[in-house]
Amino acid sequence: MSTARHIIALLKSYVEGQEQQFHSAALQIAAHEARLGHGKLAKEIKDLIDQSKSNRTSIDRKGSPVPLAQPKGELAELLAASYPKTKLSDMVLSPEVESRLKRILLEQKQKNRLSEYNLSARRKILLVGPPGTGKTMTASALAGELQLPLFSVIHSSLIGKFMGETASRLRLIFKAMLDTRGVYFFDEFDAIGTQRSSSNDVGEIRRVLNSFLLFIENDESESLIIAATNHPNLLDEALFRRFDDVIEYGLPSEKLIRRFIKTRLSMFETHWDSWDTVTAAARGLSTAEIARATEEAAKHTVLCHSQKISQQDIISALRERKEIASQRINKL
Numbered sequence: 001m002s003t004a005r006h007i008i009a010l011l012k013s014y015v016e017g018q019e020q021q022f023h024s025a026a027l028q029i030a031a032h033e034a035r036l037g038h039g040k041l042a043k044e045i046k047d048l049i050d051q052s053k054s055n056r057t058s059i060d061r062k063g064s065p066v067p068l069a070q071p072k073g074e075l076a077e078l079l080a081a082s083y084p085k086t087k088l089s090d091m092v093l094s095p096e097v098e099s100r101l102k103r104i105l106l107e108q109k110q111k112n113r114l115s116e117y118n119l120s121a122r123r124k125i126l127l128v129g130p131p132g133t134g135k136t137m138t139a140s141a142l143a144g145e146l147q148l149p150l151f152s153v154i155h156s157s158l159i160g161k162f163m164g165e166t167a168s169r170l171r172l173i174f175k176a177m178l179d180t181r182g183v184y185f186f187d188e189f190d191a192i193g194t195q196r197s198s199s200n201d202v203g204e205i206r207r208v209l210n211s212f213l214l215f216i217e218n219d220e221s222e223s224l225i226i227a228a229t230n231h232p233n234l235l236d237e238a239l240f241r242r243f244d245d246v247i248e249y250g251l252p253s254e255k256l257i258r259r260f261i262k263t264r265l266s267m268f269e270t271h272w273d274s275w276d277t278v279t280a281a282a283r284g285l286s287t288a289e290i291a292r293a294t295e296e297a298a299k300h301t302v303l304c305h306s307q308k309i310s311q312q313d314i315i316s317a318l319r320e321r322k323e324i325a326s327q328r329i330n331k332l
Contacts, residue, residue: 009266079151084140092260122244123224128232129249132288135228143183152185167211174215177223189227190234216242254279264294269308281318293317
């Protein structure tokens with residue numbers, strides 16, 4: 001009989017809709033049964049998993065949105081298209097951020113009802129906060145929840161060398177928003193939203209910003225416009241008034257750190273003497289850095305042929321991430 005821990009992990013992944021983790025947990029149960037000499041049962045479980053994957057692929061082909069053709073012509077150099085399957089449940093967010101994102105989704109899903117009362121759903125969103133706190137993943141989650149394509153703006157192609165080039169390319173992107181509904185993601189938004197009063201300002205930067213302000217103000221598409229920046233202090237004040245929502249991301253609290261680590265390591269035993277020392281080691285790290293630390297601890301555990309991640313392993317991995325982050329900051 002499988003251990004209670006495997007069954008709990010299986011049920012947890014099912015409840016949270018984590019298909020990949022569900023299959024992983026089921027495979028661990030099969031492996032556990034095989035080690036006990038229950039080869040027939042292990043094979044039956046594996047066959048059911050294979051059948052589940054096959055059925056899911058068939059359902060996806062029938063029920064999922066038809067994948068959008070990749071952008072063509074000049075747009076192919078400006079937009080990277082994808083169809084994310086990320087959900088909000090895949091993220092560990094503060095209650096405030098989660099509530100505001102759910103409000104956006106609710107309004108988008110009920111946008112026709114709102115329009116009957118001459119009201120508009122939120123769709124122009126600015127995300128601000130330190131690197132690695134979930135801004136990029138949020139764009140994927142919104143696209144995944146709404147079953148829309150995600151179009152990520154390629155900054156290296158957007159910013160032109162010659163006068164008027166960038167504004168012309170922005171015009172193409174905003175036209176695409178009108179032609180094809182999707183989530184359009186401007187990462188590193190400060191690259192085009194720099195304050196017009198900046199001491200480093202040049203005429204072209206002002207023209208680009210003014211063009212963006214004009215385009216977003218006049219945009220009447222049904223697409224979502226998501227902009228993200230690590231440096232909100234660099235943005236021109238006029239930009240904040242053009243967005244329906246400004247959502248601030250921060251480093252995770254100790255409560256979120258514990259929840260995040262437990263979620264990431266749900267397939268392993270994490271019965272530690274004290275969570276305080278673990279959360280203390282993670283304090284000051286972004287969720288992205290904590291995710292890397294949990295992965296390192298998990299790999300070490302697997303290669304040691306164990307199912308229990310030691311408290312020292314996770315603390316060491318977290319401290320290593322802090323050291324790497326510190327070295328990176330010192331080089332700047």
